[in-house]
Amino acid sequence: MTAERRPFPILAVVNPKVPPPSARRRAANPAEALAQQVTERVVDLVVGALDVNELAARVDVNAILGRLDIDAMLRKIDLNSLLGQVDVNAILGQVDVNGLAQRIDVAGLAEQADLGAIIAESSGGVAREVLDAVRCQAARLDEVIDRWVGLLLRRKRPAPPALLPAGADS
Amino acid sequence: MTARPALSYQGHYAGPVSRLASFVIDLVVSAGAFCVALAAISYGTQVITGNLVSWNRSSGVVAGIFAAWELAYFGCSWAASGRTAGMAVFGILVVRTDGSALQPRRAAVRALAFPFSFLFCCLGFLGILVQREHRALHDLAAGSAVIYAWGTPGVVTVRTDVAHDG
Numbered sequence: 383m384t385a386e387r388r389p390f391p392i393l394a395v396v397n398p399k400v401p402p403p404s405a406r407r408r409a410a411n412p413a414e415a416l417a418q419q420v421t422e423r424v425v426d427l428v429v430g431a432l433d434v435n436e437l438a439a440r441v442d443v444n445a446i447l448g449r450l451d452i453d454a455m456l457r458k459i460d461l462n463s464l465l466g467q468v469d470v471n472a473i474l475g476q477v478d479v480n481g482l483a484q485r486i487d488v489a490g491l492a493e494q495a496d497l498g499a500i501i502a503e504s505s506g507g508v509a510r511e512v513l514d515a516v517r518c519q520a521a522r523l524d525e526v527i528d529r530w531v532g533l534l535l536r537r538k539r540p541a542p543p544a545l546l547p548a549g550a551d552s
Numbered sequence: 553m554t555a556r557p558a559l560s561y562q563g564h565y566a567g568p569v570s571r572l573a574s575f576v577i578d579l580v581v582s583a584g585a586f587c588v589a590l591a592a593i594s595y596g597t598q599v600i601t602g603n604l605v606s607w608n609r610s611s612g613v614v615a616g617i618f619a620a621w622e623l624a625y626f627g628c629s630w631a632a633s634g635r636t637a638g639m640a641v642f643g644i645l646v647v648r649t650d651g652s653a654l655q656p657r658r659a660a661v662r663a664l665a666f667p668f669s670f671l672f673c674c675l676g677f678l679g680i681l682v683q684r685e686h687r688a689l690h691d692l693a694a695g696s697a698v699i700y701a702w703g704t705p706g707v708v709t710v711r712t713d714v715a716h717d718g
Contacts, residue, residue, distance in 0.1 A: 513641065513643075513702075514558055514643075514702070516641075516642070517558070517561075517570070517642055517643040517700075517702055518558050518561070520569045520570040520573055520642055521558075521561045521566075521567070521569075521570060521700055523567070523569040524566065524567025524568060524569045524570055525567065527567055527568055527569065527681070528567055528686075531681055531682060535682065537684075539684075541564075541684070542565065542684055542685055544562070544563035544564045544699075545563055545564070545565065545647065545649075545651045545685075545697060545699050546562070546563035546647070546651045546699060546701070
C-alpha cells in the first residue's frame with residue numbers, strides 16, 4: 383500500500399474554484415473584529431453609566447398607554463384558543479384543596495358573618511311570607527262569601543270603600 | 553281569575569272567615585293560658601300548704617273566673633292595640649267606624665257586648681255575614697268595625713285627625 387501522492391500540494395490549502403478574497407475583504411476582517419470589541423466595550427461603559435431609574439422617571443407612561451389601542455389588541459387575541467391550551471385539570475390536580483380548607487378559619491368567618499342574625503332574618507322572612515299567604519287566603523274566602531251573600535240578598539250597590547285606604551298616612 | 557294582591561285588601565272590612573279563624577286562635581290561646589294559670593296556682597298551693605287543689609269544670613267559681621279572664625283578655629287586647637293574638641295572626645284590626653283607633657272605653661263596651669252576640673244561636677254575629685260593613689252586634693254597640701291591616705308597617709295607619717267625643 384502506497385501513500386496517496388498529490389500532484390499539486392497547494393490544492394490542499396487553496397481551492398482554485400473559489401475566487402480569492404479582495405484586498406478590501408482581507409483588510410476588513412481584522413477591522414470588523416476590532417470594531418466589535420470596541421462596540422462591546424462602549425456598550426458596557428454606557429450601560430454602566432446609565433441611571434435606569436432616572437430614565438424610567440422621564441418616560442411618560444400615560445402618554446405611551448394613551449397611544450396604545452388596547453381594544454384593537456384585545457380583539458386580535460383569541461381568548462378561546464388561549465384558554466383551550468390551559469389544562470385546568472392539571473392545575474387543579476396540583477392544588478392541595480384539603481390543605482387550603484384546613485387553613486380557613488371557619489369559626490372566625492362564622493363569628494364575623496353573624497349567622498344567628500342571618501338565620502333569624504331568613505326564617506323571619508319565610509314566616510312572614512307564610513303568614514301573608516294565610517291572610518290573603520282568608521281574605522279571598524271572605525270575598526267569595528261576601529259575593530254569595532250579595533247574590534242571595536240581591537244587592538245592587540257595590541261594596542263599601544275601604545275604611546282606611548292603603549297608603550293613607552293621615 | 554287572578555288573585556288580588558295583599559295590599560288591595562288593606563283597610564277593607566274583614567269578613568267572616570278571617571274573624572272566625574282569629575276568634576278560634578284567641579279561644580285556644582286564652583283557654584290555654586287559663587289552664588296554665590290554674591295549674592300554676594295548684595302547684596304553688598301544693599308547694600306552700602301541702603294540700604292538693606283540684607279544679608272542677610262545672611264549678612261556678614271556675615266558670616266565673618274564666619268568664620272574667622276572657623273579658624279581660626279581649627277587652628285589654630282591643631284597648632291596648634286594637635287586636636288580639638288571633639287577630640294579629642290574621643292581620644285584622646278593630647277600629648272606630650271613622651277609622652280612628654279604638655278607645656279603651658269603647659273596647660270595654662265591645663268586650664262586654666261580645667257575649668251577647670252568642671245569644672239566640674249566635675244571632676249577633678249574623679251582621680258579619682249580611683251587613684255591608686260586616687259589623688256584628690258588639691261592633692254596633694261599641695261603634696267599631698274590623699278591617700284588614702297587615703303588610704308593610706305604615707301601609708294602613710289608623711287615623712288620628714278625627715275629633716272624639718271622649
